[in-house]
Amino acid sequence: MSTKLTQTKQYYWFAVPGVLTFGTLVGGSFAYNIFLSFNDWQGIGKPEWVGLANYQHLIHDRVFWISFLHAFEFIFAMSLAPTAIGLIIAALIYDFIAKHFGNVVSTFLRISLYVPQIIALPVVGILWAWMLSPNVGVINTILRKIGLDKFALNWLGQSSTAMFALSIMMIWIQIGYTIVIFISGMSRLDPYLDEAAQLDGATWFERFRIVTIPQLYPEISVVLLTTTVAALKVFGPVYVMTNGGPGDATQVPAYFSYFHFFSTLKVGYGASIATVLAMILTVLAIGLLKFQRKMGVLR
């Protein structure tokens, strides 16, 4: 016992870099942010302690609640939809394209679908803003050419479609990530199970549903967790595409916090938004991890 303890103690050294960087970069900043959220501060000068005033204001701020609603909508566009679509495309590439067209074609497809992940977000933003441009954009031009003028909408310029347009872009960005993880997951699966099901007369879709998906639970849960967290703290696409507008149509918590931090210079208020967001994310992440452990996917 005592030798074991000594041995364990020795390993504490290995935690030092992690603890130090986490403490300074994450823990310290988080504590400072919480401190700021109890203050009225313009970014320079002396912070003035105001207690819970920022949080009281927050509860009555309509835009704050709208922004959270949008964050949950982004869970669909950045997590649920890409996971579902990614699963299907991954299965098609792995089972069908790789078998019938060879590895070169399937690798090419995997890489092409992953490209949106590596393009810098500002570039993606400019690209999509141009494609979605109502009068000269390529999307509306094509829609008009094939007679679908009705659907050539003012995508980012009106509240009713801005969120939808952003969501389509996010799905395009996210599926590359899910596909790559799912394909690597599929390559670890036991081929005999699939073969046995095939011999028993199962169709492709039955095998996909009953044999492949249950075995992919660990990958699916990791993807769902990371993308859900990414959706709730989404900032970049909103920043480069719409600045939260038109009106509040695409406002999200992270952008709303940034807006108060840097534009209105209500730093304390921005910090309180960030604090609430961080708390919700933490609770949600712990909940998801617990749930997955219960389901037995993480061992």
Next chain:
Amino acid sequence: MKSANKKGVRILAVVVAAAFVTTSTIASAPAASKKVFKVWWYDKVNTPTGQTWAVALKEFKKSHPELDVKFELKTFEGMNNAGAQILNSNAAPDVTEYNKGNGTAGLASKAGLLTDLTAYSKKNKWNLPSSVSLYGQYDKGLMGTGKLYGVPSYGEYVSVFYNKDIFAKNNVKIPTTMAEMEAAMATFKAAGVIPMEMGGAGYQTVHNVYALAVSRANQTWINSFQLFKGKAIDATTDANIKWAAQTILKWKTAGYFEPNVSGVSPDDAVAEFQAGKAAMVIGGTWLDGSMQTKISTFSYGKFLLPGTLTVGSAGNLFVIPTRSKSKDLAAEFITLILSKKYQNYLGNAGGLPLFADAEAIANPASVLTATPFGVAVKKNALAMYPDWPVPGYYDILLSNGTALLSSGDVDAYMKATGTFYNDGRPKA
């Protein structure tokens, strides 16, 4: 094992420390002989101001061989958002361009981050008229009066660029009243030409609504709206702003803009005008250079939107941060920029100098842009910019302006932008 570990850590620590010591001595060795002088601005290399200041800095460098002059090109957005924090740090420059307004220069002056330039102004005979110096004067963080914390060296304004060929072809003269303006647009519309380009998804929304509002306003209104002097404005019900919002919608409904105007970016709108597809576009002096180089198929001109006041002001400021270690030299650089030599240079580069000799400027593009500005300055009709009074107002005006153009809901626009303005106004 344990002691070996500890020893290993100690050795590592010594090596790391030694590395730091050697690199820092090596790095500081050549710099020690020369005093570092840091200059920042954010006007890009191809702008008239950017060009002029670069030449002025070259002369400054030549006359001060003892200095290690370090120039950095910043961005407007960067200085707007994090400028105060930078000025408050050790990285602060000796002299820098900084955004005018209560949310930036005002706030920094209130926090004691900017040097009072009043004495330098007297000593170096800057002779700033009050209509120019007011942009650099702040009292308790509010622009307009008080000590001089910054110096503008150029002007900028928003006006109407028009396609002379389209005007001539349709027999339309430069409108001098709002009624003539609307009649002109109706004529173009009937002739199948887009009367007015506008990027409803970007800054043009913010500027155009304000341009309409101030076309009916007077200086008392500006003093109240921008400088918080006199009777406070209730921005949720203000008649000028409401009329402006209604008018821009009226124009949209009449088909004077491109379809889907709320989704068009200002860059696209300007490009369409430059391609000769529209009769007019409302734009700022920052478009002068691009108009000059990109329009080749027709000739263009500029006129002020009819009405009382014009969106515009003296340009951004040069300030000397309190943390500057070479304040006298910084003031010398500002003096150089304000000198006739570089003001004339700016004029010939297509910019809008504040103190140039009219006869020294030969560039026709400069004359084109300087003439309407001269008119506005002469009648004391500069109305500043819409986003100045309250920090963060710009984003609110933009997102709600886009929503106004798509939804047509004037009341929602007035409520959202007005509440933000009323809440953000300094408490008396």
